[in-house]
Amino acid sequence: MMVLIVVIGYPIGEAIVRSLFGDSIGGTPPFVGLSNYVSALSGYHSKEFWASAGTTYFFTAVTVTLETLIGFGMALVMTRAFRGRGLMRASVLVPWAIPTAVTAVLWKWSFDPAGIINAVTGSHIVWTGSEWPSRTAIIIADTWKTSPFIALLILAGLQVIPEEVYEAARIDGAGAWQRFRLITLPLVRPALLVAVLFRLLDALRMYDLPAILTNGSNGTTTLSILVVRATLSQLKPGYGGALSTLTFVFIFVTAFAFVRLLGVNLVERSEK
Amino acid sequence: MRGRRDLQIGIATIGIAVLALSGCSSAKSGSSAGASGDSGVGPITFASGKDLTGAMPQLIAKWNDLHPDQKVTFIELSASPDDQRNSFVQDLQAKSSKYDVLWDDVVWTAEFAAHGWLEPLDPAQVGGSDVLPAAKASATYDGKMYGAPFMTNAGLLYYRSDLVPKPPTTWAELEADCSIAKAHNMDCYAGQFNQYEGLTVNAAEAINDFGGSFLSADGKSVTVDSPQARAGLQQLVDMFKNGSIPPAAITYQESQGADAFTSGKLLFLRNWPYVYTAGSADGSAIKGKFGMTLLPGQNGPGISSLGGIDLGVSAYSKHKTTAKNWVAWMQSPEAQKVLVSVMNQASVLKSLYTDSTLIATSPYLPTLGQQLLTANPRPVTPNYNAVSLAIQKNAYAALKGNVSVDAAITQMAADLKQAIQ
Numbered sequence: 001m002m003v004l005i006v007v008i009g010y011p012i013g014e015a016i017v018r019s020l021f022g023d024s025i026g027g028t029p030p031f032v033g034l035s036n037y038v039s040a041l042s043g044y045h046s047k048e049f050w051a052s053a054g055t056t057y058f059f060t061a062v063t064v065t066l067e068t069l070i071g072f073g074m075a076l077v078m079t080r081a082f083r084g085r086g087l088m089r090a091s092v093l094v095p096w097a098i099p100t101a102v103t104a105v106l107w108k109w110s111f112d113p114a115g116i117i118n119a120v121t122g123s124h125i126v127w128t129g130s131e132w133p134s135r136t137a138i139i140i141a142d143t144w145k146t147s148p149f150i151a152l153l154i155l156a157g158l159q160v161i162p163e164e165v166y167e168a169a170r171i172d173g174a175g176a177w178q179r180f181r182l183i184t185l186p187l188v189r190p191a192l193l194v195a196v197l198f199r200l201l202d203a204l205r206m207y208d209l210p211a212i213l214t215n216g217s218n219g220t221t222t223l224s225i226l227v228v229r230a231t232l233s234q235l236k237p238g239y240g241g242a243l244s245t246l247t248f249v250f251i252f253v254t255a256f257a258f259v260r261l262l263g264v265n266l267v268e269r270s271e272k
Numbered sequence: 273m274r275g276r277r278d279l280q281i282g283i284a285t286i287g288i289a290v291l292a293l294s295g296c297s298s299a300k301s302g303s304s305a306g307a308s309g310d311s312g313v314g315p316i317t318f319a320s321g322k323d324l325t326g327a328m329p330q331l332i333a334k335w336n337d338l339h340p341d342q343k344v345t346f347i348e349l350s351a352s353p354d355d356q357r358n359s360f361v362q363d364l365q366a367k368s369s370k371y372d373v374l375w376d377d378v379v380w381t382a383e384f385a386a387h388g389w390l391e392p393l394d395p396a397q398v399g400g401s402d403v404l405p406a407a408k409a410s411a412t413y414d415g416k417m418y419g420a421p422f423m424t425n426a427g428l429l430y431y432r433s434d435l436v437p438k439p440p441t442t443w444a445e446l447e448a449d450c451s452i453a454k455a456h457n458m459d460c461y462a463g464q465f466n467q468y469e470g471l472t473v474n475a476a477e478a479i480n481d482f483g484g485s486f487l488s489a490d491g492k493s494v495t496v497d498s499p500q501a502r503a504g505l506q507q508l509v510d511m512f513k514n515g516s517i518p519p520a521a522i523t524y525q526e527s528q529g530a531d532a533f534t535s536g537k538l539l540f541l542r543n544w545p546y547v548y549t550a551g552s553a554d555g556s557a558i559k560g561k562f563g564m565t566l567l568p569g570q571n572g573p574g575i576s577s578l579g580g581i582d583l584g585v586s587a588y589s590k591h592k593t594t595a596k597n598w599v600a601w602m603q604s605p606e607a608q609k610v611l612v613s614v615m616n617q618a619s620v621l622k623s624l625y626t627d628s629t630l631i632a633t634s635p636y637l638p639t640l641g642q643q644l645l646t647a648n649p650r651p652v653t654p655n656y657n658a659v660s661l662a663i664q665k666n667a668y669a670a671l672k673g674n675v676s677v678d679a680a681i682t683q684m685a686a687d688l689k690q691a692i693q
Contacts, residue, residue: 025386025654044690112528113520128466129522130672217467217668232358233657235383 012248019241029238036242049243052221053250059135059222060203063142068196070143071150076184078151079158089155096148104212107141111213134218138209146202150195157191158184193262200258204251223247312593315343316372319359321581322351327614331607335598342594344373353377364389364586372589373599376419376582378410378649379656382491384584385418386654391585391592392416397600407620410649411582419582420599421620423611426576426643427463427477428636430533430541430551433563443507446540446568450516453539459518461511462529463542467668470525472650472660473577474542475667477567479504480648481574486663486688491653494692497685506677507570509670522672534558542567544579545640549616564636566643578647580620612637618644655692662687 019036021029040049078089095103110116111127118124127133161184169179207224210216216225227247231240320328329346336343349356357380363370364387376384384390393399398420399408407421431439435456440446450460464470476486484501487494511517521529526543533541534550536557541547551562566573583599585592601607608619612630618640624630625641651659662684670680 025383026388113523114532126519126523129519215466215468229661232361233354233661234655235361235387235657 012245015241015248016245018237019239019245021238023236023238032238036239037246039239040242040246048221049226049246051219052223052226055219056204056206056222056224056250059138059142059206060200062139063146063203064196064199066139066143067147067150067199068192070147071195072154072192074147074151075154075158078155092148092151094148095145096152098145100145100208101212103141103145104209107137107144107209108213111137128214128218131219134214134220138213138220141209141213142203142206146199150199153195153198154188154192157188161187197255197258201251201255204254205247223250312591313342314591314594315341315345316589316591316595316598317345317347317370318373318375318583318598319347319349319356319371320375321349321353321356323348324351325615327610330614331602331610334607334610335601339594342591342598344598347371349375360384364588367588369586369588369590372586372591372595374584374586376584378407378578378580378582379660381411381419381582381584382413382652383654383656385413385416389584389587390418391587391589391596392418393420393585393596393599397596398603400603402621402623403603404620404622404644404647406578406644406647406649407580407582410578410580410652413652413654419584420603421580422583422599422602423581423617424620424644424647425544425579425618426640426647427473427542427544427567428564428576428639428643429567430543430547430562430564432539432558432561434561435539439563439565440540440568441566441572443511443568443570447511447514447516449539456539458536459521459532459538460516461540461542462517462521462524462532462538464525464529465508465517465521465668465671466523466525467664468525469660469664471667472663473579475505475508475663476577476648476650477542477575478508480577481567481569482507486659487651487653487692491651491692494685494688496681496688502677502681503570505667505670505681508667509673509677512671513673522668533562545618545634545636546616548634548636564639566639573643573646576643576647578644578649580618653692658691659688662691 020031020033022032022036024030039045074092078085078092082088098106108128112118113124113126113129115127117127125133127137165183165187166179169183174182205224206222207228210220210222211225211228214220216222216229223243224247227240227244230236230243234240318332323329323346328348332344332346349359356375357377360371360374360380364384374384374390376390381390393416395408395417399411399417403421404424407424408417411417411419411421429439433439435452436449440449446461453460463474465474479485479496479501482500482504484496484498484504486496486501508517512519512522524532529538529541530543530547530550532538533543533547534556545564548564550556551558553559567576568574583602585595585599589595603620605621605624608621608624609627609630611617612619612624613633616634619625622641625637625644627637631637650656653659666675666680666684666687669675669683670677675683
C-alpha cells in the first residue's frame, strides 16, 4: 500500500496540485484555482482541446475494433494444430516486439510520397499531407503493430477451452458457426474483454505514432501530444498538468464505464 | 535450457551495465560539486548537440593545452534540438551546475534568459565589430547579451547550373524557370513546408521579404495582421496552387528536400549550406551540376531566417569567469577557422567570408556571407515555442488551401496574441 501511494498517488497528486498554479516566467507560480481547466475546457484553447479529444477517441474506437477483429482471426488460426505453428506464432509477434517509435519511423518511410506504398499501389497520394490519408496511415500502422498483442491474449484464452467440449458439440450436431458462437465466444469472453480493456487504455494514450508520422498536423493531434507540447515544449507545467489530469480523468471514466457495462471481472481472475 | 541460461547472463550483464552507468554519473556530479572557488576560475563543462564532425574535442584540446587549470570537459547531447533543450531545461529548473556552458539554439536564448538561467555577457567581450549584426541581435534579450554568437546559418537557393542558364533573383523569375523543370520532367521548387520548425523558417522568409513581420522588436505586441504579411504568405500559397511547388513538398523537412534535389528530381531548393557536401560527393547525381545563390525575393534577393548557435553561460555555474573567457575564445578567429574548415559550419565573423583559403574548400562562402548580412532573426521572445507553433499551424492550413490567406493571417494574429501572454 505504501508503495502504491509513493509510486502512483504522489505523481498524480503533484500533477493535480501543480495544475492549480499559473505559468509565469520567472518568480514563483501564482495560485490560479481552476482557470487552467477552464481555459482548456471552454476558454481560448477549448477548440484545440475538444478537437484532440475527438481525435483520440476516434483513433481508439477504430483501431481497437480493427485490432480485435484481426487479432481474433489470428488467434483462431494460431490455435489450430498444423506444421510450423511455433514458427507462425513467433513471426506473428514480430510487429509487437518492435518499439512503437521504430514502427512509426518504418511506416513514415513507407508512407513517404516516394515511398514503397505509393510505388506498390501505383498511387500518388501524399499520405501525411492531408487529413484522411494521415489518419488512415496512423490507423494502419497501429493496427499492424498491436493486432498480434490482442491475438496473443485471445490465444491464451482459447487454449484453456478443453477439446472435449467441442467434440461433445460436434456429436450433438453443432455446425462450425454454432460451435464458435455458443462455445468459443462465451468461454473466451473474459480473456477477450481483458485484451480489449488493455488496448483501450493504451490507445487513449496514443502518442508516438502521430508524433512521428505527422507531428500532430492534419487533425491527428491526440491528447497526449497536447500534454507533451504544453509541458515540455512550452514549459507550462500548470496548464500541462491540467491537461494531463483531464486526460487521466477521461481514460479513467472510459475504463470504468467499460468494466461496468461489460462486467470484466479483473479481480476474480487474478485471485484464481 | 541453453536459451534460458543465455537470457540470465544477458540480464546480469544489463544489470552490471546499469550499475556502472549510475556509478559514473554520481561520481561526476560529486566532483563538480566539490571544487568551487570564489574567483570563478576553474574547470568547466560544456554541453553541446551531437558533434557529427568529431572536431569539437580537437577545438577543446587546444584551449585545454593553454589553460591546464581551467580545463573544459565536453558533454555530448542528443542530435535532436528538442532533446537538447529538454536536457538543459531539466537541469536548469533544478538549478543544477552540471553544465557551465550551454549550446543555445538562437531561438532559445530569450526563453532561457527570461527564466533567469543565463548570465548576462559583456558585449565588449562577445559582441565585437567583426561579429555579424543579426547574430548579435539573436543573442540579445531585453537590451543585454545572453549568449556569445558561435555558429550562424542562413538559407540559400540551390539550383541546377546545367539546366538553368542564369539563376533567378526574384520569385517571378523563379516561376518562369519552372518551364525548364517541366521540360525535364522534374519538380520545380521546394523548401521546408511540413508542419514543424522548418515551416516557421520558410514562412518567415516569405513574410519578411514582402515587408511583413510577426512581433514588434520588443516581442510584446503582434504585428502580423498586415497586407505585407498576407502578400508574403500568398506567394507560397500561389506556388503550391500553380504547381511550382509539388504537392509532396507539404511533407518535406530538410532531408526530404535535400534527397529530392541531390537525386536530380528537383530544379530549385531552399536549404541550409550543408547540402553542398552531399551534392558534391562522389556518386551524387548532381555532382558539378548545381550552384548556390541568394534566396529569391519580391524585387531582388530575398531575406533568410537566421539559424545558429549561441554559447550561453549558466547562471548556476561555479566558474563563471572561466566560462565567460572560454565562450569569448570560441568566437576568436583561431577557433572560428576550425569551425569553418573542419566542421563545415558558418562562422559568426564577417572577415572569414572573404578568406581565400577557406573559400577554396567552401566556394559558397561569399554568397553565404552576403545572405547573412540581411538575415533576420526569428521572433525574439521567451515564448518562442508557442509563437512558432501558432505560425506553423496557420501557415500550414493556408498552404494546404484549407483556409484563405486572409483568414489564416487573422487567426495567426489571434493565436500569437495568446502565445505571448
